[in-house]
Amino acid sequence: xxxxxxxxxxxxxxxxxxxxxxxxxxxxxxxxxxxxxxxxxxxxxxxxxxxxxxxxxxxxxxxxxxxxxxxxxxxxxxxxxxxxxxxxxxxxxxxxxxxxxxxxxxxxxxxxxxxxxxxxxxxx
Numbered sequence: 722x723x724x725x726x727x728x729x730x731x732x733x734x735x736x737x738x739x740x741x742x743x744x745x746x747x748x749x750x751x752x753x754x755x756x757x758x759x760x761x762x763x764x765x766x767x768x769x770x771x772x773x774x775x776x777x778x779x780x781x782x783x784x785x786x787x788x789x790x791x792x793x794x795x796x797x798x799x800x801x802x803x804x805x806x807x808x809x810x811x812x813x814x815x816x817x818x819x820x821x822x823x824x825x826x827x828x829x830x831x832x833x834x835x836x837x838x839x840x841x842x843x844x845x
Contacts, residue, residue, distance in 0.1 A: 737783045738792050744775055745796025749824065753800050762809055762816035769827035772797075776831030776837070785839050790832045797824055 752768045776790045783789040801821040809816040 726822050734786075734789075736785070736788055737779065738754050739791050741775075741792035742796035745772075745793035746800065748772060748775060749797035749800035749804075752820070752824075753804060754782075756807075756820075760822060764772075765816075765820045766823050768820070769823040769830075772824045772827035773831040776828040777835040778831075780835030781839060785836070787832060790828055791826070793828050794825055803834065 722734055747837060748768070748771050752765065755768070756762075756765055763787075772793065774813050779789050780787070781794060801824065805814065805817045807817045
């Protein structure tokens with residue numbers, strides 16, 4: 722079996738990190754757009770699912786490298802900080818912070834699901 726050259730492995734890792742950063746930012750931007758269009762805070766919590774699916778895919782694509790899932794959160798951080806500055810109808814920052822925390826929990830859950838799927842595949 723041939724080994725991949727080290728430069729190919731390096732650029733593959735850089736590409737995965739870049740995709741994780743960009744897709745994390747785009748998902749947070751879509752979430753911000755939905756919020757801006759008037760969707761309620763409670764419906765915003767459904768945006769956890771795309772972050773879960775994205776982190777599961779990135780975890781599997783990176784062959785189990787957990788650090789690449791952190792780049793999804795780093796990509797979503799600028800919009801997350803912006804969204805957490807808003808206030809809900811009760812003049813509280815609780816719902817915006819919960820929305821951003823749900824993104825982070827979605828990423829963590831996706832990494833865990835990716836770990837479970839990789840370990841199930843390796844035992845077969």
